[in-house]
Amino acid sequence: MAKILAAVLLFCCxxxxxxLRAVSLLPSYTEIIFELGAGGDLVGVSNFCNWPAEAAKxxxxxxxxxxxxxxxxxxxxxxxxxxxxAGESVAKQLSALGVKVVSLPEEKSVAxxxxxxxxxxxxxxxxxxxxxLARKLAALAPKPPAGEPVKLYIxxxxxxxxxGGLSFISDAARLAGGRNxxxxxxRGFFQASWEETLLLDPEAALLFGVSEKDFLARPMAGxxxxxxxxxxxxxxxxxxFTRPGPRLFGEIARLxxxxxxxx
Amino acid sequence: MGKISLLLGALAAACLFSLAAGPAGLxxxxxxxxxxxxxxxxxxxxxxxxxxxxxxxxxxKNPLADPYILGTSAGATAAAVLCFLAGVERxxxxxxLAVFAGAFGATFLSYWLARLAGRLSDAALVLAGxxxxxxxxxxxxxxxxxxxxxxxxxxxxxLGGLYSAEPGVLAASALIIAxxxxxxxxxxxxxxxxxxxxxxxxxxxxxxERERALFFVFAxxxxxxxxxxxxxxxxxxxxxxxxxxxxxxxxxxxLLPAAALGGAALLTAADAAGRTLFSPAEIPAGVVMALxxxxxxxxxxxxxxxxxx
Amino acid sequence: MPALKVSGLTFSYGAAPLIDGLSFELRPGDxxxxxxxxxxxxxxxxxxxxxxxxxxxxxxxxxxxxxxxxQPARLARLAAYVASETATPYDFSVRDTVLLGRTARxxxxxxxxxxxxxxxxLALRETGIAGLAGxxxxxxxxxxxxxxxxxxxxxxxxxxLLLDEPTSHLDLKYKAEIMGLLARLAGRGLAVAAVLHEPxxxxxxxxxxxxxxxxxxxxxxxxxxxxxxxxxxxxxGLPSDSPLLP
Numbered sequence: 001m002a003k004i005l006a007a008v009l010l011f012c013c014x015x016x017x018x019x020l021r022a023v024s025l026l027p028s029y030t031e032i033i034f035e036l037g038a039g040g041d042l043v044g045v046s047n048f049c050n051w052p053a054e055a056a057k058x059x060x061x062x063x064x065x066x067x068x069x070x071x072x073x074x075x076x077x078x079x080x081x082x083x084x085x086a087g088e089s090v091a092k093q094l095s096a097l098g099v100k101v102v103s104l105p106e107e108k109s110v111a112x113x114x115x116x117x118x119x120x121x122x123x124x125x126x127x128x129x130x131x132x133l134a135r136k137l138a139a140l141a142p143k144p145p146a147g148e149p150v151k152l153y154i155x156x157x158x159x160x161x162x163x164g165g166l167s168f169i170s171d172a173a174r175l176a177g178g179r180n181x182x183x184x185x186x187r188g189f190f191q192a193s194w195e196e197t198l199l200l201d202p203e204a205a206l207l208f209g210v211s212e213k214d215f216l217a218r219p220m221a222g223x224x225x226x227x228x229x230x231x232x233x234x235x236x237x238x239x240x241f242t243r244p245g246p247r248l249f250g251e252i253a254r255l256x257x258x259x260x261x262x263x
Numbered sequence: 264m265g266k267i268s269l270l271l272g273a274l275a276a277a278c279l280f281s282l283a284a285g286p287a288g289l290x291x292x293x294x295x296x297x298x299x300x301x302x303x304x305x306x307x308x309x310x311x312x313x314x315x316x317x318x319x320x321x322x323x324k325n326p327l328a329d330p331y332i333l334g335t336s337a338g339a340t341a342a343a344v345l346c347f348l349a350g351v352e353r354x355x356x357x358x359x360l361a362v363f364a365g366a367f368g369a370t371f372l373s374y375w376l377a378r379l380a381g382r383l384s385d386a387a388l389v390l391a392g393x394x395x396x397x398x399x400x401x402x403x404x405x406x407x408x409x410x411x412x413x414x415x416x417x418x419x420x421x422l423g424g425l426y427s428a429e430p431g432v433l434a435a436s437a438l439i440i441a442x443x444x445x446x447x448x449x450x451x452x453x454x455x456x457x458x459x460x461x462x463x464x465x466x467x468x469x470x471x472e473r474e475r476a477l478f479f480v481f482a483x484x485x486x487x488x489x490x491x492x493x494x495x496x497x498x499x500x501x502x503x504x505x506x507x508x509x510x511x512x513x514x515x516x517x518l519l520p521a522a523a524l525g526g527a528a529l530l531t532a533a534d535a536a537g538r539t540l541f542s543p544a545e546i547p548a549g550v551v552m553a554l555x556x557x558x559x560x561x562x563x564x565x566x567x568x569x570x571x572x
Numbered sequence: 573m574p575a576l577k578v579s580g581l582t583f584s585y586g587a588a589p590l591i592d593g594l595s596f597e598l599r600p601g602d603x604x605x606x607x608x609x610x611x612x613x614x615x616x617x618x619x620x621x622x623x624x625x626x627x628x629x630x631x632x633x634x635x636x637x638x639x640x641x642x643q644p645a646r647l648a649r650l651a652a653y654v655a656s657e658t659a660t661p662y663d664f665s666v667r668d669t670v671l672l673g674r675t676a677r678x679x680x681x682x683x684x685x686x687x688x689x690x691x692x693x694l695a696l697r698e699t700g701i702a703g704l705a706g707x708x709x710x711x712x713x714x715x716x717x718x719x720x721x722x723x724x725x726x727x728x729x730x731x732x733l734l735l736d737e738p739t740s741h742l743d744l745k746y747k748a749e750i751m752g753l754l755a756r757l758a759g760r761g762l763a764v765a766a767v768l769h770e771p772x773x774x775x776x777x778x779x780x781x782x783x784x785x786x787x788x789x790x791x792x793x794x795x796x797x798x799x800x801x802x803x804x805x806x807x808x809g810l811p812s813d814s815p816l817l818p
Contacts, residue, residue, distance in 0.1 A: 182543060187544070190544045191544060191545045191547075192544060192545060193285075193286070193538050193542060193545040195285045195287055195297055195538070196286050196542060198293070199287050219300060220292065220297055326661060448681075449680070450681055452672070452675050452678065452680045452681070453675075453680050455668075455672060456672055458660070458664070459658055459659075459660070459672070460658065460659060462624055465622075466622060466624070466652070466653040466655075467648055467676065467728075468644050468645040468646075468647065468648030468675050468676030469680075508663075512663070512668075513662035513663055513664055514664065514668060
């Protein structure tokens with residue numbers, strides 16, 4: 001009898017804690033959750049969550065601007081991670097339905113991303129893993145390399161779409177040893193005039209929405225220092241760099257080596 | 264004629280503004296290589312849309328007609344989305360041809376639908392245009408929602424912008440617009456006669472069906488060329504004929520050239536303003552036109568109320 | 573040579589014939605009134621005469637030429653038509669509206685010549701609205717508007733003038749003025765045909781009359797014989813002593 005009791009007790013303790021059911025409404029949160037080793041907790045992700053490959057097999061809850069509230073509710077999550085993109089009404093509606101919502105603030109700097117990592121980890125009961133991941137990522141991009149930063153033009157989307165200083169992308173460039181030529185602008189995402197870009201004469205161009213050929217075909221593109229020195233970079237992964245997630249840090253390291261050689 | 268010189272003066276002022284304004288000041292390189300092509304593009308698109316608006320307003324006898332009334336802009340956007348999804352570059356000639364074909368095709372589709380329904384009255388055509396526009400716009404939304412990528416640059420195609428005008432595209436569009444404008448002007452009296460209705464025009468000695476078809480072709484081609492060059496810029500086609508009609512009167516003989524000049528001046532000024540007012544950010548010309556559009560409509564409303572009082 | 577010769581004209585909207593085997597002639601100098609109840613085909617007849625609508629059978633000849641085979645520009649030089657109402661969405665001046673009557677002669681692309689201007693000014697004088705030449709057509713009273721469109725038709729310098737209810741919305745003064753104008757024009761050699769709703773007006777100058785009855789019946793002849801209480805009573809379905817009849 002005691003043996004059976006012991007076996008039952010052992011079984012209960014050895015069984016994993018009831019698996020947490022989490023829904024992530026933004027691709028960057030999905031990536032962080034997987035990096036925390038908590039991918040198994042996820043029961044629903046947004047339509048745009050495409051990394052890692054396992055995320056593609058999860059239930060889709062709609063796009064991140066207008067998630068399907070009913071679908072989210074039907075998945076019976078214990079916690080839903082949402083952010084500034086989805087708007088307040090999503091959080092309000094889900095809370096009203098009794099679902100626990102963790103609303104993460106918009107990341108305006110790289111440090112904010114590490115903060116997001118910790119917040120997500122805490123909500124999933126994995127504080128230790130959160131700290132470890134934050135430390136690991138920070139180590140990939142601790143501080144800008146020594147020397148003069150390279151004047152960098154970042155085009156996130158074709159047609160002159162770039163970011164000002166209030167963006168983690170601008171901050172990421174700084175950590176990679178670059179200086180966003182529009183970093184002085186107190187704004188996030190905006191469309192910059194080509195003439196202004198020419199005047200600022202960036203030494204390197206980081207392009208995501210347009211090919212090098214088309215970029216150089218723009219009027220007077222040849223006069224840019226970036227063009228003359230052949231520093232038109234299209235090699236970075238767009239999703240990795242433009243999402244405030246764990247892959248950004250690896251891309252920062254790649255950008256650093258592209259801008260400053262093997263430092 | 265004092266009125267035409269007023270318009271020419273406005274056009275010259277707009278061109279000067281467009282060539283001289285910008286953060287680089289009066290640097291000759293920038294003016295020649297950057298601002299000049301952009302100014303020429305704005306002139307061409309503005310002229311094309313102004314002409315098309317005047318033609319549609321005349322032939323449909325509808326003062327609220329604009330160049331997109333028969334589905335032209337929806338067709339252009341649908342074609343642009345298809346190109347985008349297929350990976351066609353914005354700068355390639357395939358893009359230009361596809362957008363032109365899409366715009367023109369949508370117009371033709373509206374005409375054909377109205378004809379199928381057996382009713383080619385102006386109201387039926389406008390209804391068909393509304394149906395085609397709605398359907399194509401819904402398709403575009405569907406495609407964008409289903410697509411894995413989300414691109415701001417495509418949405419801003421819809422608002423219209425002259426960010427990078429390719430010289431080949433500029434030349435092709437300008438040529439089409441000039442030819443259509445010239446051919447339309449060469450039968451200006453038919454457009455005036457059409458304003459009295461199909462029956463009235465017939466009894467004056469004009470073939471209403473043929474003239475309507477011809478003007479539709481000219482106006483749609485000009486619109487399609489303008490949209491392929493600068494995206495779907497709103498209000499120019501609608502506002503310009505009303506403004507110049509006040510100056511030159513409604514006869515197509517003066518209205519058509521005035522609408523071309525006026526549209527060119529308006530859009531060039533709007534584009535230059537959008538480029539410089541919030542530097543370094545660039546507001547698309549279509550947004551500037553829309554901002555100007557609301558007060559314009561209030562003014563039209565006030566004016567017609569005053570006329571009735 | 574008759575200005576207008578109609579033979580065996582037949583037309584129907586549905587199964588029943590509206591106009592059946594209609595034949596008549598108009599010579600220069602004739603002023604014909606077309607009378608009949610609503611729906612008997614008066615307006616339709618005018619449209620068949622100009623070719624805007626096509627008859628099922630029969631022929632309409634203008635100055636010897638078959639209308640069905642004519643180009644619209646040629647037709648407009650021979651026959652002018654004034655509708656009962658024309659919408660004018662844009663503010664053309666009265667003179668420009670009248671000048672549009674020169675379309676068939678001026679072509680589509682050239683400016684107006686001195687001859688065009690003279691014809692327009694003459695038409696304005698004849699209709700008595702020369703003083704309104706510079707005003708917008710949309711600022712005119714109904715009577716003045718009607719005169720403007722008659723002037724437009726006159727500017728065409730055609731030999732046949734067809735009018736659809738030219739006096740229907742007008743006061744007595746304008747009714748008299750327009751009938752007088754049409755009689756004068758007929759006196760100068762035009763052939764005029766006008767659809768009228770008031771038989772009494774026919775006495776202001778008509779020498780011929782065409783009475784249309786329902787289902788295709790008709791009578792054509794001198795106005796003095798046909799515009800009588802007895803003939804009209806059957807056509808309109810009124811008692812022959814009705815005060816509405818002449």
